[in-house]
Amino acid sequence: MISLRFIVRRCGRCCTLCNVVKILLIGPCLLFLLFLLLVFHPKIAPERFNKALGRCSDDEDRRFINDVCLNFSKGVISGPLCRPLCLNGDIVYKHCLGHGGKIVIEAQYENRPVIVKASERSVFHYYVPIEDDLLRRLSERERDKMIRDAVFRQANDVIKPFSVDDKMMAKRFLGEKNLTLADSLTLFSLLGQDEFMRLLLLTGTQHVPALYGWCGHVYAMEYITSDDFLPILHPISSRHTWEERVRVALSFLDMVKSFKNTPYGELFMCDVQESNFGITPGFIVYAIDIDLTFFTEQLKFIITQPKCKRDDECNFFDCVAICDKEKGKCTTNIKTNNFQVLCSDIFQSKLLSLRGLLVHPPKLIAGRLRTLLSDCGKTNDSVIPAAYYENLYHKLRNLLLHSI
Template sequence: MHWRTYLHYFLLLVEASVFSLKLGILVYAANMVFVLTYNSPCSDEEALKTIHKLCLDALNKKAFGNLCLPLCESLDLQYSFCTNGGEKDVFFMSWDNSITPSPAQLVMKRTRFTDQIVNNLYSTKRDDFVNVFLTELKTLVNRHTKSKYIGNMKDLLQLFWTIEEDKHLKHENVDFLRNVIGLAFQSEYMFMLLHPIGNIAPSLRGSCGQFYFMEHVPLRLSDVAITWSSQVSIAVKLLDLVQQMEDAYFERLHMCDVKADNFGLDDNNHLKLLDIDSLHFHSALVRKMSDQHCLHDRDCQVWNCRGLCNMTSQKCRPLRFNSNLQNVCEEIFLGADSYDGLLSNPPSSVGDDLREILHSCVVSNHISDVDQDFTSQEMKIIDLLKTILKKKTTSSIR
């Protein structure tokens, strides 16, 4: 082979190596930005700075909400500590109020960069700002419910009760409208606002600016599931929750991040789902799946809501391949990752029967391509599980 040919191939190799190096640097830089933005430990100093800025906005009538007063003026709402909330600011607060005998423990949250998104979407120079705002708000509300209608500002104020109405404030005030739309962009806030009844999620207590405040659920499953009787009690509550997801709302509700850390018990021993952002109504979930390109079925997953890939079109099919029940059996009852499993070590008197039905639960096919009622197969599994769990067994310490 001529030396010029060797030189040509050598230069091509060098060019490819340089490209790979540049790509590696870009990937590394992108990962560093993600780590620094979302995974850096929270700081009390930064948290207090954020609250201070929020209170300045509240005092200057740029931030509104029913909890701005106790947070920023009477100071009944005090900062305790913060935690790393990924893409959210998460502050734990103590509220010394006249409603509860002891200070209420609240969680104060905001999805980061919400204000920048709102500022980019809505320019104050637009003459039709209010109409554009109401149109967008209707879209956001309709993602979570079909029973609410917003036709004007009066409807808006009745729905968004955490935004305290100021009689001297014109509702066309841009800052006021940005407060509302900033809250509406946050799916956890919207779910708690629109579905306050049902006891599946922490209760919403109020808002200030684009921050919202919710009930703090102090206990995780691992804190209370000590004896077999307590494990059975929690398991039955989880099964009831699964059934509630099927028929308590205008359409099926999917839990797409099922794991032990995402469930807790409140002071009244009610089981609460803590990761509200992982909830998807059926139509929204299948729409999200069908928008995705894929080469494999795993490309169609939304956390642990599994999908199927159409290999011909390389688009995800508009369906979920597993179910809430299947995920609860697999991830919580049997256990996954570092969690041992709520029902993984039963007494010998029920062990064989329980393991058999849990195996059936996990391997069952639960394709959900329409918003249908609970399948007879799922109902049978739930009834069998409850029957086995309610058998008289001796308490055991794990």
């Protein structure tokens, strides 16, 4: 028979063990809850947590805009948006959208929503100083030439990878007027922001948000959100019809053609994910985040840097080149393209996911569509001839057109 002393001792040990387990489980939970309170409570959250999470505050961004306008009033910066932003009240602040290396603000301009962006770095971070005394001794013509030459020297690393003719860039970016020191500082600050450069170079290109102008290192662009696009990728839960999804897919195909034939070579999308696209009410697709898009010469320069033993080591996100295994170096032979990546990552579902723009098609075309998407989404060990994708492109387009 088990003694009473044994039972008491056993229970005591169990209770002690239970207490230890409780402490081990509850302690980290309490610490985690305290962390969440510090991070997410609007009155408690320290500024460093906000910045680490890409969060922002309206007060902080309003101060930022005030500083920009103060620089404009002092004649330090210039730009076509300075008066609407600082004097006329045409650009109305709505609220901040986020930080994280870049300030992003939603605003209203001429009764339409716009996105106002700027690098978090001060405009003076980009300035390459020119001696004021020397400038005062020069004639207006000589001073203008000196500033322009300085701008082009600073811009060389940005302009050359785009393969842009200097005269074309001068006309589009610098205009015909004589440049002031404020123009010089503004141009330096904008040349240091890749997204601005792409928006400027792609002005008038469909499927890219319009650039409305700039003031110092701040620029405003068309506001197109991904909020209306994301539900379309959930055909089971969304109310969008097959015809509407086809219209979006056809717009993606138009984007592929548009990006293949820019004045500066093909534009590669190296970060194809759902949140980087938006649609208009008319189902026109836009690439709303072009930070990781690159023209051909730019991408070749970037992608040939690493050493490699196999192709998957020659990737820059969704853009992949071929590895020369004998030399152990990535080549300029890029084996992915926009059409292939869209087929793989947007049109069809990934693994067990039910998401995908063209999942659950009408039964009449389901088999042919599945085959086409499989063929256009695959990658080989070698570069597949462009004619192969061109053929698939037209087959997919025709199949979608005839399905609605």
